Amino acid sequence: MIIDCHGHYTTAPAAHTAWREAQQAAFEEGRRPPPYPRISDDEIRETVEGGQLRLMDARGVDLTVFSPRASAMGHHFGDERVSAKWARACNDLVARVVGLYPDRFAGVCQLPQSPGVPIARSVAELRRCVLELGFVGCVLNPDPSGGHWTSAPLTDPSWFPFYEAVVELDVPAMVHVSAVTNPNFHATGSHYLNADTTAFMQLLQADLFTTFPALRLIIPHGGGAVPFHWGRFRGLADMLGRPPLAESLLRNVFFDTCVYHQPGIDLLFEVIGVDNLLFGSEMIGAVRGVDPTTGHHFDDTRRYVDALALPPGDREKVYALNARRVFPRLTV
Amino acid sequence: MIIDCHGHYTTAPAAHTAWREAQQAAFEEGRRPPPYPRISDDEIRETVEGGQLRLMDARGVDLTVFSPRASAMGHHFGDERVSAKWARACNDLVARVVGLYPDRFAGVCQLPQSPGVPIARSVAELRRCVLELGFVGCVLNPDPSGGHWTSAPLTDPSWFPFYEAVVELDVPAMVHVSAVTNPNFHATGSHYLNADTTAFMQLLQADLFTTFPALRLIIPHGGGAVPFHWGRFRGLADMLGRPPLAESLLRNVFFDTCVYHQPGIDLLFEVIGVDNLLFGSEMIGAVRGVDPTTGHHFDDTRRYVDALALPPGDREKVYALNARRVFPRLTV
Numbered sequence: 183m184i185i186d187c188h189g190h191y192t193t194a195p196a197a198h199t200a201w202r203e204a205q206q207a208a209f210e211e212g213r214r215p216p217p218y219p220r221i222s223d224d225e226i227r228e229t230v231e232g233g234q235l236r237l238m239d240a241r242g243v244d245l246t247v248f249s250p251r252a253s254a255m256g257h258h259f260g261d262e263r264v265s266a267k268w269a270r271a272c273n274d275l276v277a278r279v280v281g282l283y284p285d286r287f288a289g290v291c292q293l294p295q296s297p298g299v300p301i302a303r304s305v306a307e308l309r310r311c312v313l314e315l316g317f318v319g320c321v322l323n324p325d326p327s328g329g330h331w332t333s334a335p336l337t338d339p340s341w342f343p344f345y346e347a348v349v350e351l352d353v354p355a356m357v358h359v360s361a362v363t364n365p366n367f368h369a370t371g372s373h374y375l376n377a378d379t380t381a382f383m384q385l386l387q388a389d390l391f392t393t394f395p396a397l398r399l400i401i402p403h404g405g406g407a408v409p410f411h412w413g414r415f416r417g418l419a420d421m422l423g424r425p426p427l428a429e430s431l432l433r434n435v436f437f438d439t440c441v442y443h444q445p446g447i448d449l450l451f452e453v454i455g456v457d458n459l460l461f462g463s464e465m466i467g468a469v470r471g472v473d474p475t476t477g478h479h480f481d482d483t484r485r486y487v488d489a490l491a492l493p494p495g496d497r498e499k500v501y502a503l504n505a506r507r508v509f510p511r512l513t514v
Numbered sequence: 515m516i517i518d519c520h521g522h523y524t525t526a527p528a529a530h531t532a533w534r535e536a537q538q539a540a541f542e543e544g545r546r547p548p549p550y551p552r553i554s555d556d557e558i559r560e561t562v563e564g565g566q567l568r569l570m571d572a573r574g575v576d577l578t579v580f581s582p583r584a585s586a587m588g589h590h591f592g593d594e595r596v597s598a599k600w601a602r603a604c605n606d607l608v609a610r611v612v613g614l615y616p617d618r619f620a621g622v623c624q625l626p627q628s629p630g631v632p633i634a635r636s637v638a639e640l641r642r643c644v645l646e647l648g649f650v651g652c653v654l655n656p657d658p659s660g661g662h663w664t665s666a667p668l669t670d671p672s673w674f675p676f677y678e679a680v681v682e683l684d685v686p687a688m689v690h691v692s693a694v695t696n697p698n699f700h701a702t703g704s705h706y707l708n709a710d711t712t713a714f715m716q717l718l719q720a721d722l723f724t725t726f727p728a729l730r731l732i733i734p735h736g737g738g739a740v741p742f743h744w745g746r747f748r749g750l751a752d753m754l755g756r757p758p759l760a761e762s763l764l765r766n767v768f769f770d771t772c773v774y775h776q777p778g779i780d781l782l783f784e785v786i787g788v789d790n791l792l793f794g795s796e797m798i799g800a801v802r803g804v805d806p807t808t809g810h811h812f813d814d815t816r817r818y819v820d821a822l823a824l825p826p827g828d829r830e831k832v833y834a835l836n837a838r839r840v841f842p843r844l845t846v
Contacts, residue, residue: 413775443745
């Protein structure tokens with residue numbers, strides 16, 4: 183059994199994406215958005231059978247933990263009402279994919295975050311997705327401003343109502359930003375990785391997990407720069423008078439394996455260890471091409487994990503057992 | 515011969531730091547700053563002989579390429595005039611260290627950058643430092659706003675007057691941010707690494723080095739997240755229709771070895787290769803403690819490089835030969 187903890191519905195039907203554009207145009211012109219389009223089951227089937235499902239089959243991945251397209255969450259755009267409608271539309275669409283292929287996908291929801299709006303107002307949609315749609319987790323954007331970082335750090339009490347809800351619902355949150363509006367940053371090339379590093383350092387600096395010992399956060403893209411600079415972070419924890427990282431963070435923080443070359447995966451496993459790693463590929467996502475040096479897709483991360491010499495049982499942890507522990511609502 | 519390409523004068527005399535505080539207070543109160551204090555040679559000797567020189571001797575480092583304290587550059591503070599005076603004071607102090615120990619330190623200057631002020635206005639101080647003080651390089655802050663990223667990306671023509679000057683003077687620039695004013699970021703824990711990743715991705719996206727084939731940029735802290743995610747960056751280059759990284763960037767971009775654990779250094783050498791690596795420690799800098807797992811300082815990066823099995827001649831490139839190529843004004 184192989185569970186991919188990090189897949190996005192990047193191939194959503196054109197009508198869905200067109201509706202978002204219409205919603206944005208309507209907001210800018212002060213009009214009401216058009217009604218959400220009818221999308222048939224066949225249209226949905228087409229978008230995943232030629233895409234994610236085909237690649238999952240080719241790569242031997244059984245189940246993908248599936249969320250709306252991250253770069254399209256666009257929490258910075260519009261206002262709370264715009265985000266609420268868009269999040270609901272995206273989550274309902276993911277629920278339909280899960281409904282069509284319940285043994286191949288599990289749902290993870292986008293939150294209706296909006297800059298300056300208290301996170302408590304995202305809890306209703308989280309509850310709806312978990313309790314009514316059967317979702318197993320959520321994506322938390324640490325920077326709904328789209329690169330301006332106007333929210334407080336993740337360890338600030340302003341985020342606590344959200345942590346209370348995910349702990350009560352027993353679902354993890356993947357900490358994942360969306361699009362960026364500042365031309366200094368490239369969404370998937372720097373903003374995503376920077377946000378991963380930023381979130382980890384915020385968690386290192388404070389005592390969030392003594393307040394929420396059952397909170398589980400996944401930092402995607404292999405933890406950004408963190409495993410590569412693990413010595414730096416261990417040294418900073420020491421300088422700041424914080425406990426060792428294994429104690430203060432590694433009971434609650436997990437990394438995925440979205441690192442697209444063998445040396446990166448080698449380091450990730452060497453430094454972080456198998457108990458805190460969840461198999462992930464971000465497929466179909468940030469990097470879609472074939473690596474000329476291997477002849478395989480960059481994001482075919484199973485090949486890198488398979489190539490590791492691991493003690494018996496370790497691969498199973500990363501491929502499925504850790505995911506079941508972190509996402510206990512997974513039932514497949 | 516071992517050259518450390520990345521050392522900061524973090525132990526500057528208290529009177530120097532106190533003057534900066536007085537300068538800042540004066541600016542805020544609309545007064546003229548007090549005169550810069552007299553600092554004796556003995557005071558300077560004391561700050562380096564008990565600090566950088568002692569550690570260089572203990573670690574077998576012959577020469578440090580030495581710049582003012584990065585986090586204290588504080589380009590976001592005040593205005594152009596404040597930055598000009600402070601940069602000059604910092605650079606003059608570094609020049610005095612170099613003057614006292616000309617075989618142990620080579621100077622690298624801070625620029626008088628200020629948000630919104632054209633970089634061309636930093637060229638005079640660059641020229642003064644190189645031509646009058648004998649400095650061998652400079653530190654370029656890609657975000658003088660202190661974390662707001664209000665400048666254009668490094669590939670924008672607004673930076674070109676600076677590139678013209680460094681090419682003419684035949685000195686490299688280390689791309690290094692300073693303090694950050696947004697509480698989401700920790701200066702040395704996330705802002706520095708994020709800036710490294712951001713700068714690399716900017717360079718990947720455009721054609722800067724076809725315009726400036728002789729421009730040499732050093733991205734510190736082992737390149738931020740870049741080597742760990744080298745497959746991602748190779749894949750993004752491919753998706754964006756850019757040439758392979760080795761062609762488009764590795765003739766002009768260099769990384770230092772400021773990565774504070776063995777697995778990180780192992781990956782850096784495996785992925786980037788010795789021709790683009792310059793030995794560096796950032797000592798005395800971001801991480802000052804002793805790693806309890808090794809019993810040695812985290813930032814004693816020579817130990818990690820010495821532990822690598824390298825073909826004959828490769829270590830010499832990283833320890834000295836590359837530095838001489840990148841900093842041709844080095845004469846020691």
